Amino acid sequence: MIPPPSARPFLDQAGWAGAEILPLAGDASFRRYFRVVEGDRRAILMDAPPPHEDPRPFISVGEWLCESGFAAPAILARDLTQGLVLLEDFGDARVREHLDAAPAEEMAIYTRAVDLLVDLHEQPAQSGLAPYDRAVYQREAALLTEWFAPAAGLAVDASGYTTAWDKVLPIAEQDVAPVVTVLRDYHAENIMLLPDHARSHGLGLLDFQDALAGHPAYDLVSLLQDARRDVSPAVEQAMLAHYQTRAKASPDFEAAYAVLGAQRNAKIIGIFTRLWKRDGKPRYLDFLPRMWGLLERDLAHPALAPVADWFAENVPASARGQLDAGQSAQ
Known part of the structure; x- marks a missing residue:
């Protein structure tokens, strides 16, 4: 450094x-x-x-x-x-470390973070942002078959994987939710506590350079199904309900949330595997058990049945978790 x-x-x-x-x-x-x-x-x-x-x-x-x-x-x-x-400089008061030290404040801080998303989603998407569309969803989801599958020694049906996603992604694409600015990495390690910023619920934003114009459920998933921090299921359900109430979400919102959650978690499993195999960063493998747990929760939603069926046929339960960091990164 x-x-x-x-x-x-x-x-x-x-x-x-x-x-x-x-x-x-x-x-x-x-x-x-x-x-x-x-x-x-x-x-x-x-x-x-x-x-x-x-x-x-x-x-x-x-x-x-x-x-x-x-x-x-x-x-x-x-x-x-x-x-x-x-x-x-927003200082050092990240939400992640604050909640590690003060876990009793989890519900209150996540409520503020969800309220910020509601306010953000009341704004039209930033002009000029590229769309978060089917091509991007598929390219990202494919990181799992491109990187995790070979690292785990699995020969999978890649074309069937794409077909399965084509069957479920319309749930998010056809939802009547507005097209909003999707920050794409909205979670506890990218949110700072800023007591002087009352208009933004006392929260500062970092790491938003990859923003796209897309579905509002994506950043909610990023927050509540955090790749680096365990968010309790009770908090996730309470905040999902809070968002839907405040944003007057459509009846299909929870299904879209599950679809985008599965898509994001599959993508991250691929990215973390790539960070190990290609970039020599094995520490990211430690997150894989959490990511598989989150992905399986999303796959349990009825809307994800085609994708869940593909995983059942291609990725055995024994392969859903930690990879062996002792293998040579290449």
């Missing part, structure tokens, strides 16, 4: 000459983050190096969120050629 050589001149030009640059935890992408400290001032430096990363979508969505009344980090300086962006 050494800053790129371009970081110092970038900060000097941005008015942060002499500031200390401290590493922060990265994520599953090529992006890296650093805290910039100068006296009482704090900022976050995003290193999104081209050609692997492009910070422009993050900037565009972040500015739209702020204009719409939500709390996204303000852009303090940018150098798109170098892939450097200086951001407002």
